[in-house]
Amino acid sequence: MHHTVRTEAGPVEGVPCRNRSVTVFRGIPYAAPPVGDLRWRPPQPPPRWEGTRRADRFGPMCPQAPTDAAATGVDVPMNEDCLSLNIWTGAPSAADLRPVLVWIYGGGFREGTGAQPRYDGENLADKGLVVVTFNYRLGAFGFLATPELSEESEHGSSGNYGLLDCIAALRWVRDNIAHFGGDPDRVTVAGQSAGAGAVNFLALSPLAKGLFRRAIAQSHARYARDPELRYLSTSYRLPADAESAGERYSQEHGARSVRELRSLHWRKLVDGHHSLDASVETGGSAGPPLFRPVVDGWVIPTGYDETYAGGLQNDVDYLTGNNLDESGAIPRSMVAALRTGRRTVRPGSPPVNVTLEQHVAAARRKFGPLADEFLRLYPARTDDEAARASSSAARDNSRISTWLWGTDWSRHATGTLRTYFWTHRARAADGGPRRASHGSEIDYVFGNPAGGTGAWTEEDHEIARTLSSYWVNFTDTGDPNGSGLPHWPAFSADEPGVMEVGAAFGPIPLADSVRTEFWIRFFSTQQPW
Numbered sequence: 058m059h060h061t062v063r064t065e066a067g068p069v070e071g072v073p074c075r076n077r078s079v080t081v082f083r084g085i086p087y088a089a090p091p092v093g094d095l096r097w098r099p100p101q102p103p104p105r106w107e108g109t110r111r112a113d114r115f116g117p118m119c120p121q122a123p124t125d126a127a128a129t130g131v132d133v134p135m136n137e138d139c140l141s142l143n144i145w146t147g148a149p150s151a152a153d154l155r156p157v158l159v160w161i162y163g164g165g166f167r168e169g170t171g172a173q174p175r176y177d178g179e180n181l182a183d184k185g186l187v188v189v190t191f192n193y194r195l196g197a198f199g200f201l202a203t204p205e206l207s208e209e210s211e212h213g214s215s216g217n218y219g220l221l222d223c224i225a226a227l228r229w230v231r232d233n234i235a236h237f238g239g240d241p242d243r244v245t246v247a248g249q250s251a252g253a254g255a256v257n258f259l260a261l262s263p264l265a266k267g268l269f270r271r272a273i274a275q276s277h278a279r280y281a282r283d284p285e286l287r288y289l290s291t292s293y294r295l296p297a298d299a300e301s302a303g304e305r306y307s308q309e310h311g312a313r314s315v316r317e318l319r320s321l322h323w324r325k326l327v328d329g330h331h332s333l334d335a336s337v338e339t340g341g342s343a344g345p346p347l348f349r350p351v352v353d354g355w356v357i358p359t360g361y362d363e364t365y366a367g368g369l370q371n372d373v374d375y376l377t378g379n380n381l382d383e384s385g386a387i388p389r390s391m392v393a394a395l396r397t398g399r400r401t402v403r404p405g406s407p408p409v410n411v412t413l414e415q416h417v418a419a420a421r422r423k424f425g426p427l428a429d430e431f432l433r434l435y436p437a438r439t440d441d442e443a444a445r446a447s448s449s450a451a452r453d454n455s456r457i458s459t460w461l462w463g464t465d466w467s468r469h470a471t472g473t474l475r476t477y478f479w480t481h482r483a484r485a486a487d488g489g490p491r492r493a494s495h496g497s498e499i500d501y502v503f504g505n506p507a508g509g510t511g512a513w514t515e516e517d518h519e520i521a522r523t524l525s526s527y528w529v530n531f532t533d534t535g536d537p538n539g540s541g542l543p544h545w546p547a548f549s550a551d552e553p554g555v556m557e558v559g560a561a562f563g564p565i566p567l568a569d570s571v572r573t574e575f576w577i578r579f580f581s582t583q584q585p586w
Contacts, residue, residue: 058542060072060073061082061109061150062082062236062237063155063236064085064233065232065233065299066086066102066103066105066106066126067105067106067107067108067109067110068081068108068109068110069082069085069109069110069111069112070095070110070111070113071083071112071113071144072111072112072113072114073506074145074179074182075179075182076147076179078147078183078311078533079145079146079147079179079182079183080145080146080147080239081142081143081144081145081178081179082112082144082146083112083113083114083116083140083143084112084114084115084116084141084163084269084405084428084492085110085112085117085142085143085173086103086104086140086141086142086346087100087103087140087141087142087225087226087229087412088100088102088103088140088222088225088226088229089101089102089103089104089140089576090103090137091137091138091139091140091198091218092137092138093319094319094480095202095321096137096198096318097198097206097215097315097318097319098218099218099221099225100140100218100221100222100225100277101269108157109209111158115133115141115143115170115172116133116138116139116140116141116172116192117133117134117135117136117138117141117173118131118133118134118135118169118192119135119137119138119139119140119166119192119193119194119195119198119444120135120136120137120139120195120196120198120323120324120327121164121167121169121171121195121196121327122167122168122196122327122328122329126479128426130173130174130175130507131170131173132173133170133172134298135293135438136323137198137323139192139194139458140192140193140194140222140225140273140486141171141191141192141405142171142190142191142226142229143171143172143178143189143190144178144187144188144189144193144231144234144237144239145177145178145179145181145182145187145188145347146182146187146188146237146238146239146506147182147183147185147238148187148237148238148239149170149237149238150238151181151235151236151237152238153238154235154238154239154240154243155185155186155187155238155239155240155367156185156187156208156239156240156242156243156245156529156532156533157186157187157188157189157230157234157239157240157241157242157244157245157532158178158181158186158187158188158189158245158247158528159189159190159191159226159227159230159244159245159246159247159269160178160188160189160190160247160250160252161191161193161223161246161247161248161252161255161256162176162190162251162252162254163248163249163250163252163253163290163496164195164250164251164253165250165251165331165346165349165404165405166196166199166200166219166251166254166346166349166350167195167196167289167331167346167348167404168195169195169252170191170192171190171191171192172192174505174507174567175499175500175503175505175506176190176235176457176499176503176505178190178501178504180265180503180504180505180525180527181502181503181504181525181528182209184525184526185529185533186529186532186533187213187238187239189226189230189234189235189239191192191222191223191226191228192222193219193220193222193223194218194219194222195219195348195504196326196328196348197306197325197326197328197348198218198219198323198571199218199222199348199581200216200217200218200219200299200348200349200350201215201216201218201221201303201306201348202215202216202296202299202300202302202303202352202353203215203300203303203304203307204300204302204304204317205315206315207296207300207312209315209423210351210478212354212355212511213302213353213354213355214296214304214351214353214354214355214356215299215303215351215352215353215354216294216296216299216351216353217350217353217355217357218260219255219350220258220356220357221264221356222266222349223255223259223265224245224259224262224265224356226265227244227246227259227265227268227269227551228257228268230244230268230419231244231268231489236421242270243270243271243399243532243533244267244268244269244270244271245269245270245271245272245273245531245532246259246269246271246272246273247272247273247275247496247528247532248273248274248275249275249276249496249499250275250277250290250495250496251290251405252275252290253273253274253275253276253278253290253291253377253421254274254289254290254291254292254349254350255350256272256273256274257274257277257278257291257361258293258350258356258357258372259272259352259366259373259577259584260272260370260375261357261358261359261369261370261371262356262357262358263358263363263371264356264370265371266371267371269371269373270373270374270535271373271374271375271376271472271482271531271532271535272373272374272375272376272377273375273377273420273501273528273531274375274376275378275496275498275499275510276290276378276379276380276383276495277289277290277291278375278377278459278462278463278466279291279381279455279458279459279462280457280459280461280462280465280580281360281361281362281365281462281465281585281586282338282362282580282581282583282584282585282586283382283458283461283580283583284338284340284341284423284456284462284583285384285407285454285455285458286361286458286586287337287338287340287345287586288337288339288343288344288345288404288405288406288407288508289345289384289407290405291348291361292337292349292405293349293350293351293352293357293360293586294334294349294350294351294352295351295352296352296353296354299351300334302336302347304333309501310325310326312343321460327348331346331403331404332346332347332348332404333345333346333347333402333403334346334347334349336536338384340422340423341408341419341422341423341501342402342408343402343406343407343408344402344404345404345405346404346405347404349466351440356380360502360585360586361465361586362465362586364457364465364586365465365466365468366382366465366468367468367469368468368470370466370469370470371435372469372470372471372534373470374472374473374474374531375463375466375470375472375473375474375475375534375583376474376475376476376477376528376531376537377459377462377463377476377477378459378473378476378477378478378479378555378558379455379456379457379477379478379479380478380479380480380493380494380495380496380497380498380521381478381479381480381482381493381559382448382482382492382493382494382495382497383455383493383494383495383497384407384443384451384452384454384455385407385408385409385410385447385448385451386412386447386448386449386452386455387409387411387444387448387492388482388490388491389444389445389493390490390491391489391490391492392411392441392444392494395409396411396412396440397412399495407451409447410443410444410447411440411443411444411447412440412443412444413437413438413439413440413442413443415443415447416432416443416444416446416447417443418435420432424579427575427578427579427582429576430575431450431575434571434572434575435447435449435450436448436491445469453567453568453572453573453576454576455477456478456555456567457553457567457568457573457576457577458576458580459476459555460476460553460554460555460567461577462548463548464550465510466549467548468550473535473536473547474547474548474554475545475547475548476548476555476557477545477555477556477557477558478556478557478558478565479493479498479558479559480493480557480558480559480560481493481497481498481499481501481520481558481559481560483497483500483504483506483517483535483562484512484534486506486507493559493560494538498524498558498559500521501517501520501521501524501525501559502521502525502528503525504521504525520559523542523543523558523562524537524558524559526539526542527539527542527545527558530542542562543562543563544563545564546564547561553566553567553568553573555565555567
């Protein structure tokens with residue numbers, strides 16, 4: 058492709074990747090800098106520039122507390138002028154119109170950047186996609202709600218600026234991606250963890266209607282009655298709670314008005330500690346991050362249950378699943394270390410039970426009158442048995458919950474639906490125990506493990522080829538299947554099963570029928586979200 062491409066705000070010049078057939082365009086503004094009076098407002102169109110803009114450098118990451126995760130391999134500055142996107146394309150000309158994958162990073166709505174090397178789109182572009190990553194506002198910048206901010210809004214809404222950024226990026230893609238050889242009618246929005254949460258919220262949002270045809274949510278599409286939904290990245294707030302939390306936040310930062318808050322330097326608004334929202338009853342010790350999306354009647358009109366019951370969601374093709382060693386499930390090789398370590402509750406992180414005492418106490422708290430039945434189904438007499446039983450329960454919970462989500466989702470939707478369970482235990486970059494941990498599938502989708510693919514075995518390469526092919530095919534047609542790939546059956550509300558991907562590829566049962574029936578009965582006692 059010609060390295061200079063026009064956009065609505067002016068021409069941009071990209072640079073060739075290591076693979077010379079792929080061009081990358083870095084740091085293209087998709088919205089005006091959300092600074093000064095635009096802080097805590099919906100994103101505005103980017104200002105036009107004179108001449109050709111060199112798109113050779115990633116834009117700054119949005120303000121966030123410094124973390125090891127943000128630091129790994131990311132060499133970009135941090136500031137509030139951060140609403141930029143990056144494009145990888147191998148299209149030989151604008152006439153090519155390839156399927157487009159728009160990736161939303163995870164990080165609990167608190168951290169992350171589209172410049173993270175794990176999300177480099179070169180390999181997927183080589184397989185025929187146009188890949189887009191972007192930054193969206195995080196923490197208080199992305200999700201602060203106050204009564205004054207709501208009053209200022211013509212929609213009476215505040216607290217969803219990060220999601221509005223995602224919608225603005227999708228609008229930019231719709232209006233500009235054809236110049237980069239991307240097909241605006243074949244856009245898939247994809248993400249992992251909080252990125253998957255954002256995908257789920259975008260599927261609820263009328264503002265995103267028509268901006269994407271398919272959705273990939275890697276970890277956590279959960280049933281509306283599953284208490285896990287309340288602390289994972291799928292958790293939302295109601296306006297009154299969000300506004301009162303925002304008022305407390307303003308007072309803690311010495312501001313009596315939004316005007317005073319806007320006058321503070323952004324560094325004053327980045328909190329080193331990650332605030333936990335302890336006001337949500339989650340059935341356990343876990344809690345969601347304080348700053349997260351709001352069911353505001355505008356960006357997100359209603360919660361999951363009401364949306365799906367009325368068939369009000371955006372009718373898109375969906376691919377979603379969970380991982381073997383997440384949601385509180387761990388491999389045996391990690392149990393001993395977790396018993397000795399002191400653990401603090403991180404927002405959005407599940408409880409991990411590795412002793413008999415923890416297993417029993419967690420069951421009593423979560424299941425109440427059904428606790429004895431749960432402990433018969435997931436029995437333990439020793440600490441080691443308890444760690445295994447607790448992990449087994451967490452895995453059953455996640456698979457059954459996603460299946461029930463799919464049953465609700467597909468009741469009024471006509472798009473394709475596929476679900477997966479990722480089981481490959483990869484070698485840890487730090488030499489720790491092998492596990493199919495939260496986010497470990499990303500390396501196989503994009504083909505960018507930390508330290509490069511040199512440490513991969515032939516099995517790892519083969520898994521990556523298969524997994525990325527599924528993702529490419531789904532982005533292209535809505536069906537992950539293709540020649541030479543193990544068959545991935547469509548979701549069925551009548552047959553409780555899921556597609557295993559990773560250690561093996563093929564359909565597997567959800568859980569045994571007695572345990573499945575127990576979880577369905579337990580969920581029926583819970584308030585729907």
